[in-house]
Amino acid sequence: MMVNSAMRSFEEQWQRRSIGLIGTAGPIQSLQEQAMRRFVNLGLPSARDESWRNTSLRQLAASHFGDALDVPCAPRLEPIEISWLAASDIPTIIMVNGYPQLAWLDRSVLNGVSISTIKDIAKTRPGYLINLLEPLSDLEQRRWLLLNSALFVDGLHLKITAKINTPVLIIHVSSGNARDGVNAPISNYPRVIIESAKNSSATVIEHHVGASQQSVFSNSVSHLDVEDNAKIQHYRIFSTDANTSHIDSLDIRLGRDSHCQQFTMILGGGLVRTNLEAELNQPGAALENYSLLVGRASRHIDCVNIVRHNARNTTSKQTARAVASDESRVIINSKVVVEVGAQHSESQQSCRGLLLSPKAEIDTRPQLEIHTDEVKCAHGATTGRLDPDMLFYMLSRGLDRNTAQSLLVYAFLGDVLTNMSVVGVRSAIENVLIGQLPNSQLLREFQ
Amino acid sequence: MLKISKLSARIGDKSILNGIDLAVNAGEVHAIMGPNGSGKSTLAQVLAGRQEYEVTAGSVSFAGQDLLALSTEDRARAGLFLGFQYPVEIPGVNNVYLLKAALNAKRKAVGESEVDAYEFLTLIKQKMKLMQMSESFLTRGVNEGFSGGEKKRNEILQMLVLEPKLSILDETDSGLDIDALKIVSLGVNSLRSQNRAIILVTHYQRLLDYIVPDYVHVLSGGRILKSGDKSLALELERRGYDWVRESAAA
Ligand SMILES: Nc1ncnc2c1ncn2[C@@H]1O[C@H](COP(=O)(O)OP(=O)(O)OP(=O)(O)O)[C@@H](O)[C@H]1O
């Protein structure tokens, strides 16, 4: 076990809030206790842990984190001011440091979604909550779920019961002003549960933004529970500041003939580690995952996907596109496991990286683990620089180098962008994306 | 318009061009023929500014400027156009965007304003009609999934839109069917004028029936071994290249 400042502060946080989620003893409280104990025993991951080989937490380990406030300093945050995805016609829920601000929500715009806090769920449906939190696992990619399970104080629960056409936006704000004072780093533990009931369909966007002068460690967890025949489009978009370290874990469970389209977009942050674990539990379940990872400055991005085909006739498709400039680094590990009994399943993995500077690095590692016959699995990974023939062709037509390069980068990301069917979201993302590429002004014309 | 003097170029340790002399005046059409691997495409690419080739000796002036001192994009803006032997596919970059960007880059270089969207569309549709290309090619990626002949037509379409002073067409005729050869020739001929010049790189005399050259040159071993008028092409068709090499060696 590694004794360090971060671990000490996590334990202190636990001491301060050992009353737990609902404030009384009971199965949830003991689950949280157990989660904390196990996390403390494991300590922070090190380079010896396979999935942390390329990501150092040394800086995080040296920080001492204070508690984050449950409301922001300002009386009320306006969605438009904190998220470029906000729009007047999009129902928006703001979470401040993991605390849902439901009082700010205009519920009249929401039909077919019921919204509550996880605190409420803990009281009304403890069994359901425990079922989602369990089993606690010591596996390295699930370690941060332990910490979140121990330390989350509240969260958001969405139950989608109908087919809804407008997307629902959740803005996760990491807001500074630690309880214990000036300029100390803070940590928060946002948790979101999204249940898509049978036959429902919806689009849910989680946008992580920063509004903090202080450095922030965000340890967020989301669950997507997609029941039979339900459809969900889920986005997690990270555009926090360079002073944010983010470890996000997304658990997806898919029922019979359900369909989930998941987009992971990293456009900000200092260190961003994302975990995705999907369980295709019933025949006909389908998962599409698209990742768009933009490394610039000294950003470090580490993406781990594990997709398990647990039933026959399940399909998964993963498409990851990473661009790295300056001294940034992007790591993509994606693994597909086809379990015994999952015959006639199909999976595709395509990971591609584009290096835009000599000091940038991209590592991609698609893996396959097949325990049954009669499956179709394809995977491919490539990393390279801009194609000199394409570049020369464009220059020979009179385009300047920056424009030519930006067009090529943009084209490279097209495999992800063109699959974003919510037009408003796509154009908002393209706008931000273009701002992160060289010669952004010229490129706007080509949208 | 173009004056090449003693131009030599290499890639890595391999010397490909070994002292090329060639002068092309406004209004002229020159054909360059020669065996495979003789350096025709290399010459075309060196003129267009491909950095991978290192110019080891010689000079090139183009429209009064030192061509070799210009960047690739500035050469294009100054009115030089290369029709590629193997046009590259650029998936995800829209064909019409590229054309528009190219035209605007050129206009900007000569101090003109950007082309109006409607004007541009009218222009491009007219040129596509001439090349008998369906408008569906506009919305596709640059050369993406185009057949060999379609790629060549797309090159000529770009040339027609950009109206270059000097067009260097590297084997634009290979891969074209009989009808397409006529269409492409029509396009090229439409650009012939007193203040433009064209260099055609080709293996086949057939193209020269449609686009009649003023001069024909034989390039071999990175050198121009023989020059003549259009009858030289006919002679080459009959006799091959050996006699040119032999008489040059003698
Ligand atoms: N990038 C390169 N690396 C190594 N050798 C090259 C390169 N480019 C050209 N060469 C060599 O230079 C020589 C001339 O090539 P080039 O393409 O100019 O010939 P060409 O006359 O156009 O032939 P063809 O009629 O077949 O098109 C060839 O031997 C070719 O292999």
Ligand SMILES: [Mg+2]
């Ligand atoms: Mg050639």
